Amino acid sequence: MxxxxxxxxxxxxxxxxxxxxxxxxxxxxxxxxxxxxxxxxxxxxxxxxxxxxxxxxxSGEPDPFDAEAFKKRMRRKHRPFRTRNELNPCPSSPGRSPDQHNRQQRRGWFPPG
The missing domain is CATH 1.10.1220 (Arc Repressor Mutant)
Structure with a gap:
């Protein structure tokens, strides 16, 4: 050394x-x-x-970014979470099946309230 x-x-x-x-x-x-x-x-x-x-x-010029198309994709992707009953986490509430409720809980998503 x-x-x-x-x-x-x-x-x-x-x-x-x-x-x-x-x-x-x-x-x-x-x-x-x-x-x-x-x-x-x-x-x-x-x-x-x-x-x-x-x-x-x-790599050249970037692909153009279409903000409206992105928003539409995100709305379609996350539409299951936008139900009229999203403030009511009860699995037996109308418009939301118990299976839907359980999937949301497993993903870590809990409605506000």
């Missing part, structure tokens, strides 16, 4: 020493190695993010 000497302002030196004194790290070298590993991981995340960004740019 190689050795390096670094100069730190007193405030930083005190911080580094505090990190080893409270038991988080066994010595100053372990703390510095930890910081370097964290920086390497962060740099890798930045590299991967940039690569994904470049890939997105290279």
């Amino acid at each position: 190689s050795t390096m000497n670094i100069s730190l302002p007193e405030q930083m030196k005190a911080w580094v020493e505090e990190q080893t004194e409270d038991g988080k790290f066994s010595n100053l070298s372990h703390y510095v190695r930890h910081l370097i590993r964290c920086d390497q991981e962060r740099a890798e995340v930045v590299r991967l993010t940039k690569a994904k960004y470049e890939k997105g740019l290279a």
